[in-house]
Amino acid sequence: MKRMTAILAAALVAVANPAFAEPGVGEDTIRIGIFAPLTGSASIFGRAAFGAEAVYNEVNEKGGIHGRKIEVVREDDGCDAARAISAVRKLTAQDDVFLIHGGVCSGTVMAVRDDLERQNVPFVILGAASAGIVKPFKKNLFQPIPNSDVVATQMVDFAMSKPGTAKIALISHTDEWGETNSRVATEHLKKAYGLDISLKLALERSTTDATPQILQLRNAQPDFVLAMLYPAETALLVRDAHKFGMTTPILGNFGVSLEDTRDRVGDMAAMANFYTFYAYEPALSSAEIEPWTKMITKYFPDHRADTFSYEAMGGALAVIEALKQAGPDLTRDKFIAAMESIKDFQSGILNTPITFSADDHAGVNGGAMIAYRDGKPTVLKTWSE
Amino acid sequence: MFAQLVASGLVQGSIYAVIALGMTVLFRSTGVVHFGYGAFFMAGAFAVYVFSQVVGMAFVLAFLAAVAVLVLVGMAFERVLVRPIVHGPHVTVAMMTVAMSYLLTGVARFFWGQEVLRMPPIVDVPPIFVGSIVLTAQDLLIIAGCMALVVAFFLFFARTKLGKLMQAASQVPRGAALVGINVPGFHMAMWGVVAGIAAVAGTLVAPVTMLYPDMGAHLLIKAFAAMTFGGFGNLGGAVLGGLLIGLAEQLAGFYISTALIDIFAYLVIIVVLIVLPNGILGKKEATRV
Numbered sequence: 001m002k003r004m005t006a007i008l009a010a011a012l013v014a015v016a017n018p019a020f021a022e023p024g025v026g027e028d029t030i031r032i033g034i035f036a037p038l039t040g041s042a043s044i045f046g047r048a049a050f051g052a053e054a055v056y057n058e059v060n061e062k063g064g065i066h067g068r069k070i071e072v073v074r075e076d077d078g079c080d081a082a083r084a085i086s087a088v089r090k091l092t093a094q095d096d097v098f099l100i101h102g103g104v105c106s107g108t109v110m111a112v113r114d115d116l117e118r119q120n121v122p123f124v125i126l127g128a129a130s131a132g133i134v135k136p137f138k139k140n141l142f143q144p145i146p147n148s149d150v151v152a153t154q155m156v157d158f159a160m161s162k163p164g165t166a167k168i169a170l171i172s173h174t175d176e177w178g179e180t181n182s183r184v185a186t187e188h189l190k191k192a193y194g195l196d197i198s199l200k201l202a203l204e205r206s207t208t209d210a211t212p213q214i215l216q217l218r219n220a221q222p223d224f225v226l227a228m229l230y231p232a233e234t235a236l237l238v239r240d241a242h243k244f245g246m247t248t249p250i251l252g253n254f255g256v257s258l259e260d261t262r263d264r265v266g267d268m269a270a271m272a273n274f275y276t277f278y279a280y281e282p283a284l285s286s287a288e289i290e291p292w293t294k295m296i297t298k299y300f301p302d303h304r305a306d307t308f309s310y311e312a313m314g315g316a317l318a319v320i321e322a323l324k325q326a327g328p329d330l331t332r333d334k335f336i337a338a339m340e341s342i343k344d345f346q347s348g349i350l351n352t353p354i355t356f357s358a359d360d361h362a363g364v365n366g367g368a369m370i371a372y373r374d375g376k377p378t379v380l381k382t383w384s385e
Numbered sequence: 386m387f388a389q390l391v392a393s394g395l396v397q398g399s400i401y402a403v404i405a406l407g408m409t410v411l412f413r414s415t416g417v418v419h420f421g422y423g424a425f426f427m428a429g430a431f432a433v434y435v436f437s438q439v440v441g442m443a444f445v446l447a448f449l450a451a452v453a454v455l456v457l458v459g460m461a462f463e464r465v466l467v468r469p470i471v472h473g474p475h476v477t478v479a480m481m482t483v484a485m486s487y488l489l490t491g492v493a494r495f496f497w498g499q500e501v502l503r504m505p506p507i508v509d510v511p512p513i514f515v516g517s518i519v520l521t522a523q524d525l526l527i528i529a530g531c532m533a534l535v536v537a538f539f540l541f542f543a544r545t546k547l548g549k550l551m552q553a554a555s556q557v558p559r560g561a562a563l564v565g566i567n568v569p570g571f572h573m574a575m576w577g578v579v580a581g582i583a584a585v586a587g588t589l590v591a592p593v594t595m596l597y598p599d600m601g602a603h604l605l606i607k608a609f610a611a612m613t614f615g616g617f618g619n620l621g622g623a624v625l626g627g628l629l630i631g632l633a634e635q636l637a638g639f640y641i642s643t644a645l646i647d648i649f650a651y652l653v654i655i656v657v658l659i660v661l662p663n664g665i666l667g668k669k670e671a672t673r674v
Contacts, residue, residue, distance in 0.1 A: 039494060174644055202644040206602075207647065208590075208594045209393060211635060212638030213643055215386055216643070219386075232597075244519055
């Protein structure tokens with residue numbers, strides 16, 4: 001009799017409060033899993049994890065969402081697909097998270113996205129920018145950052161916003177990332193402006209010298225150089241361009257930070273002709289970005305905030321917004337529906353609003369460039385700005 | 386244009402040559418092919434960085450301290466990790482050097498996993514213009530450092546009794562031991578010496594490549610190509626191979642395709658192994674029976 005009463009009581013509780021049955025949702029907690037490269041050569045990009053976690057901590061300090069505090073479980077994937085699969089399995093099976101806000105490397109995201117789709121676990125991308133992540137469309141997967149298509153398009157548009165631009169050169173890695181970015185930029189330049197890339201060059205990873213590339217660029221005299229390169233090779237290109245007196249503007253990709261490039265090049269004069277994609281509203285080192293930096297360092301005092309630290313903060317704020325909209329009886333389906341209802345969401349950190357719909361989960365469709373002007377990082381939407 | 390490519394090729398080639406040189410010295414004196422040498426080179430660069438940028442030592446002192454530390458590390462690795470297995474199959478020792486590489490890289494990743502650090506140039510002066518050729522002071526130091534090491538080791542092995550003794554001990558260790566030579570002691574000393582060379586190479590090259598835990602892996606392949614091209618175990622061959630690969634990369638990259646630069650070292654290894662198995666300066670080994 002006692003056993004029967006206990007079963008009935010449990011069933012009544014479940015019916016009265018169905019949210020408790022949802023994985024990762026407790027009476028006073030919502031568990032979110034984060035995975036990113038926290039160690040290894042790609043860990044500079046993993047800084048995005050700390051920005052996202054700082055947003056969640058800040059929300060907790062202000063009382064949480066519908067009486068629940070966010071509990072973050074953080075895993076290191078080392079930008080390695082096999083480790084990412086293990087990390088995500090742990091997050092879903094052992095830690096029982098409600099949603100995953102993770103993935104900085106496109107390869108790791110690709111490795112886990114089908115598994116998460118099968119489990120219907122909401123998957124919000126932390127920083128992986130490949131446009132291929134949201135193609136084909138997956139109901140549970142959201143990309144609240146500018147993806148590679150948006151970035152390549154913005155780089156071309158910025159170059160073409162300079163009056164008289166007629167010759168654009170492109171230098172890229174020959175891997176899938178570099179080729180995809182190059183293809184999007186080439187197609188956009190042709191379609192929107194009727195121009196072809198005037199010179200296409202390769203610069204491989206871990207190269208220590210860019211003399212042949214710079215000499216070819218100097219000969220071709222393009223108006224702009226689009227650099228579809230990772231941070232180290234971008235710095236190498238900027239450094240060697242300065243060494244050989246090349247003054248053609250070089251446009252860097254999303255994964256390249258202005259500050260980091262300056263530190264690697266070690267010469268402000270070399271940065272005079274360098275611009276890089278920028279996703280944020282406030283400029284680096286400005287008073288406007290200071291509150292965001294303080295939010296991160298408040299919870300992670302040893303963290304040296306830079307461009308990548310802010311990358312996932314807009315996405316985290318979108319997650320918070322969707323959790324609020326989903327209401328106290330939180331389910332994964334309600335959360336996904338709430339994410340899809342987010343329109344023109346001004347995060348305050350991203351310079352382009354986040355918009356999702358029922359058939360488009362690429363949430364950020366714009367951006368800007370950033371460069372040093374009078375020694376200060378300055379955000380530029382167009383060349384003449 | 387051609388002159389600039391040649392100058393840049395010599396600088397790049399010197400980087401490959403100096404790493405190939407260290408590996409060749411160890412191979413000639415101990416018979417070990419050191420697959421972990423890229424990690425030693427990385428460790429040398431990080432040691433200079435720590436002593437100069439973290440501890441705050443003057444550059445010359447930091448450099449000397451880094452060389453001393455690497456010499457000790459090299460000797461310790463030989464004593465603890467190599468000597469117990471040195472009489473086993475060659476592949477066992479080779480795998481141990483791979484393990485050393487992972488160990489050192491892992492330690493570096495533990496401390497600097499998130500960073501690609503900038504190493505300030507040894508001499509911070511504006512680039513030097515020689516006609517139409519642009520060279521930095523660091524470029525000149527790399528070439529000069531490489532040449533100095535080559536000459537020093539050539540003289541050591543060819544002109545000194547100790548150098549000749551070491552080569553003899555390497556070729557016939559049992560015979561050397563029978564006449565009272567401390568062969569393990571020699572080997573330990575040479576592990577220390579080549580680790581010291583790695584510190585010198587790291588110091589010269591890090592301002593160009595920047596500092597990160599995996600910095601040695603890429604250059605190790607180029608160094609192997611240089612050794613293969615020049616003739617495995619030949620000091621002059623290692624240096625000549627390095628310089629030729631550096632030159633060929635630059636010229637092929639400019640006149641044919643920039644996509645060729647990175648695969649050139651691999652092409653060299655394949656072609657040389659098929660066409661000229663002993664390399665440019667290597668001699669066919671003959672054993673008198």
